[in-house]
Each structure stands twice: as C-alpha cells, then as structure tokens.
Amino acid sequence: MLRALRQQLDLSQGQLAQRVGLDRSYINRMEAGERGAPGADVxxxxxxxxxxxxxxxxALLSAGGHPIRALVTLGLDDPTLLALAxxxxxxxxxxxxxxxxRTTIDTVIAHWGKSREAPAPGPVAKRARPSATTLPTAGNGGSR
Structure with a gap:
C-alpha cells in the first residue's frame, strides 16, 4: 500500500525517506514487508x-495495526471515548x-459532516439505523 501511495506522487524511496527523515533502506524494507510494522508516529x-x-x-495506520489517526491523536485513554465505549x-x-x-451520535456526525463539507465516516453510514428512542434518566425509570 505504501509503495502505491508513494508511486502515485511519483516519489522515489529516497525522496520519501528524505522528506520523513528516515533511511531509504527502511522505506524499502517496509514496502517489501521485510520488517515489522512501524509505530503510529512513523x-x-x-x-x-x-x-x-x-x-x-x-488505511496506512490500520495496515500497521494501529487505530485511526483521530484515536491516535486523542489517545485511547481519552475520557469521553472511554465513557462512550x-x-x-x-x-x-x-x-x-x-x-x-447511537442515533444521537449519528446525528452529530451527520451535522459535522455537512458543516465541514465532508461525508460522515463509513462505519456509521453502513450501520443500520436504530429506531429513535430516548435514553432513560432517573426521572423516567432508567436504572443507569
């Protein structure tokens, strides 16, 4: 995948290595699958x-066994993400x-996508939409 992306930009391994500050042989070994997946930072x-x-x-992060960039940036210990999970x-x-x-989250994502002129992330669009209900609260009989 890395090779295809690099070649789309008509870059040599050496040029990419120079841009990133890595050795050309490192890029070569990554593309050839001769080394383990690099860290998310690389x-x-x-x-x-x-x-x-x-x-x-x-896609590159996923191929390397890492979460998507937003999760790498926020950190898997982000309190809001942990609470949602x-x-x-x-x-x-x-x-x-x-x-x-999930419906509420989908609504926020759809609004964000429209306001940013970007499509909502794929997994949300692919998931079947649940019927609209309300979250239970202490006042309406919810237990949590």
Whole structure:
C-alpha cells in the first residue's frame, strides 16, 4: 500500500525517506514487508510527507495495526471515548438506550459532516439505523 501511495506522487524511496527523515533502506524494507510494522508516529510522518487525506492515512495506520489517526491523536485513554465505549458495550443498559445514543451520535456526525463539507465516516453510514428512542434518566425509570 505504501509503495502505491508513494508511486502515485511519483516519489522515489529516497525522496520519501528524505522528506520523513528516515533511511531509504527502511522505506524499502517496509514496502517489501521485510520488517515489522512501524509505530503510529512513523506512519503519521509518512502520511504527512505524502500529504495523505484522512482515509488513506487511516488505511496506512490500520495496515500497521494501529487505530485511526483521530484515536491516535486523542489517545485511547481519552475520557469521553472511554465513557462512550463503556456505555455502548454496557449490556446492563437496555438495547433501546444504546440505540438512542447511537442515533444521537449519528446525528452529530451527520451535522459535522455537512458543516465541514465532508461525508460522515463509513462505519456509521453502513450501520443500520436504530429506531429513535430516548435514553432513560432517573426521572423516567432508567436504572443507569
């Protein structure tokens, strides 16, 4: 994948290596699959040097076994992400409440996409839309 992206820009391995500050042989071994996956920091340097957009950057990160750039940037210990993950995987919470949260998140993502003139991320668009419900609260009989 790296080779194809590099060649689309008509860059040699040496030119890419120079842009990133790595040795040409390192780039060669990565493209040939002769070394383990580089760290997310190296992949992000390469993505920036190639001026890749989010989809290609995320594909490179994924190929290297790393989360998407937004998660790398925020960190997997981001309190908001952790809270969302816990809620969305909490099997003691009614499925309708989790579906309602997903609907709310999808609405925010759709609005963000329109305001940024960017499409919503793929996984959201591919997921079946749950019916609209409300999250339980202390006042309407919810347990959590």
């Amino acid at each position: 992949i992000l340097l390469i993505a920036d040097a190639l001026k890749l957009g989010a989809p290609d950057t995320d 816990r809620i969305l995987t909490d099997e003691t919470l009614e499925a309708s409440a989790r579906a309602s949260l």
